[in-house]
Amino acid sequence: MRDPVGHLPTGEGPSPRLAALFASFARVGGVLFGGGYAMLPLLECEVVGRRRWLTPAAMTDLFALAQVIPGVIAVNVALLAGQRLRGWRGAVAAVLGVITAPFVVMLLLAGVYDALLRHAWMARVVAGLRPAVAGLLLGTAIRLVLRNGCRAGLWAICVGVAGLTLLLDLNPVWPILAAVAAGLAGQWIGARRPRREAAP
Incomplete structure (x- = not known):
């Protein structure tokens, strides 16, 4: 395994x-x-x-x-x-x-x-x-x-997801999937940034 x-x-x-x-x-x-x-x-x-x-x-x-x-x-x-x-x-x-x-x-x-x-x-x-x-x-x-x-962005995501879940009665699956997508996007953007800076 x-x-x-x-x-x-x-x-x-x-x-x-x-x-x-x-x-x-x-x-x-x-x-x-x-x-x-x-x-x-x-x-x-x-x-x-x-x-x-x-x-x-x-x-x-x-x-x-x-x-x-x-x-x-x-x-x-x-x-x-x-x-x-x-x-x-x-x-x-x-x-x-x-x-x-x-x-x-x-x-x-x-x-x-x-x-x-x-x-x-x-x-x-x-x-x-x-x-x-x-x-x-x-x-x-x-x-x-x-x-x-304690970055402001993390607190904003936390409060935003909690607020949307409470106000819109969202299924918890959707915020989790959105967080996964955001994490993958952030990883992709972070990986591309050093390449751009290293390019002549």
Whole structure:
């Protein structure tokens, strides 16, 4: 399996064992509320801060790459991170880890889900989770922008995309595709500029 992110630096820690890789992603998957976008701060705490398997910059790049690949973001991030750390075996271990806890919880709750929704305390639990998840998402968004520098252009893109998504109720796929196109265009323009300057 070809390494799509082989240029990304790993952290200071040693290469993880497959069991440790599975356990770390299972720990993240077990507390992953709010979807894949809330995964970044949790995964950074585990993989970057606690384990030191990847650098913060590498983790951010993996997360960005996972968003342009079809599929569930949490699974995509686990796949890319595991593959980066231990090849295809690491990818399998990380993906199995991140989906195991949610799968077990869904099996346990499947028979009592409707009954739980009728309880007032469950409504209070869900109401309490909403602002916490929103805070995680906001922190993730700010962290992504700050790590790419505080240039005015990046902030303008961030605010513009957020505003258009909210006002026009855009499908998130379109801003992501537009960002990919803009990145490719910027790379092409940047590659042509040195050639023009070097030309006599």
